[in-house]
Amino acid sequence: DAGVIQSPRHEVTEMGQEVTLRCKPISGHNSLFWYRQTMMRGLELLIYFNNNVPIDDSGMPEDRFSAKMPNASFSTLKIQPSEPRDSAVYFCASSPTPGGTEAFFGQGTRLTVV
Amino acid sequence: AQSVTQPDIHITVSEGASLELRCNYSYGATPYLFWYVQSPGQGLQLLLKYFSGDTLVQGIKGFEAEFKRSQSSFNLRKPSVHWSDAAEYFCAVGAPSGTYKYIFGTGTRLKVLA
Numbered sequence: 001d002a003g004v005i006q007s008p009r010h011e012v013t014e015m016g017q018e019v020t021l022r023c024k025p026i027s028g029h030n031s032l033f034w035y036r037q038t039m040m041r042g043l044e045l046l047i048y049f050n051n052n053v054p055i056d057d058s059g060m061p062e063d064r065f066s067a068k069m070p071n072a073s074f075s076t077l078k079i080q081p082s083e084p085r086d087s088a089v090y091f092c093a094s095s096p097t098p099g100g101t102e103a104f105f106g107q108g109t110r111l112t113v114v
Numbered sequence: 115a116q117s118v119t120q121p122d123i124h125i126t127v128s129e130g131a132s133l134e135l136r137c138n139y140s141y142g143a144t145p146y147l148f149w150y151v152q153s154p155g156q157g158l159q160l161l162l163k164y165f166s167g168d169t170l171v172q173g174i175k176g177f178e179a180e181f182k183r184s185q186s187s188f189n190l191r192k193p194s195v196h197w198s199d200a201a202e203y204f205c206a207v208g209a210p211s212g213t214y215k216y217i218f219g220t221g222t223r224l225k226v227l228a
Contacts, residue, residue: 004157033216042220043204056215091157093216102148102208103216105157 002026004106006092012112018080021109024073025094033103034067034077035091043091049075082113116141118205120219127195128227135190135222137205145207147188148216149179152202161203164188175199200226 005024013019025032034046047057052069060067064083069075079086089110093103117140127133139145146165150158162173169181179190188205205219 035218043218045215045217048215093158102146102160102163103206105150105159107157 004092004094004104006090006106006109008109009107010110010112012114013082015083015113016081017113018078019082019086019111019113021077021090021092021111023075023077023092023106025075025092026104027073029094029096029104030072031095031097031103032069032075033093033095034075035093037089037091037108038087046077079111082111084113087112116145116207116217118207118217118219120203120205120222122222123220124223124225126225126227129197130194133190133192133195133199133224135203135205135224137188137190137219139186139188139205139207141186141207144183145209147179147181148206148208149173149177149188149190150204150206150218151175152204152221154201158204161190195224195226197226197228200224 007022031050033048035043036046037043046059047067048055049069067077089108091105091108093105095101095103119138121136148163149161151161152158161177162171162179164171164181172178177192179188181188202221202223204221206216208216
């Protein structure tokens with residue numbers, strides 16, 4: 001199994017630009033999570049999906065952030081417009097079912113907004 | 115509210131010394147408990163997990179953790195630390211059922227002295 005695959009690994013963009021982060025969960029996993037990691041705030045849950053449906057997006061910081069999961073094998077996190085304070089490492093994770101097991105993490109996307 | 119507290123931000127130990135990383139949680143019931151490790155530039159890797167049963171759980175890389183319900187704690191231990199254990203360690207909780215999401219502590223950064 002290839003694990004959770006995130007792309008790109010690194011992204012540098014200018015303030016005001018749109019940024020799209022991508023995630024392919026492990027095949028057969030029904031739950032998908034987006035986390036943001038910063039020095040100041042640690043690992044924050046942004047949103048999680050179950051069976052492609054957003055269950056809890058209370059962690060999404062503001063309307064500039066949006067996430068979609070059009071099918072079981074793909075999810076995107078979009079920031080539009082991006083701001084320097086969005087600079088962080090964004091992790092995607094997946095798990096087989098709600099409850100009963102752990103989350104499997106991707107390698108993360110390091111986003112730098114200049 | 116659900117929360118995870120890792121009171122030690124940084125810990126330094128000498129190679130060969132024993133290690134204990136603390137984790138306390140606040141939750142309405144006994145959650146599922148996890149310890150993850152993150153090496154620089156990498157994603158999070160699961161060290162061990164507790165769902166039920168024996169309160170002392172063994173994980174990978176020689177780590178173990180003990181669940182103490184009365185103290186709402188799930189401390190991570192290793193009898194003899196290796197230089198390669200230098201990393202950041204995260205404690206996390208997850209709900210056994212219902213809306214299932216993982217809540218992470220702020221992490222403990224471990225430094226190992228040769």
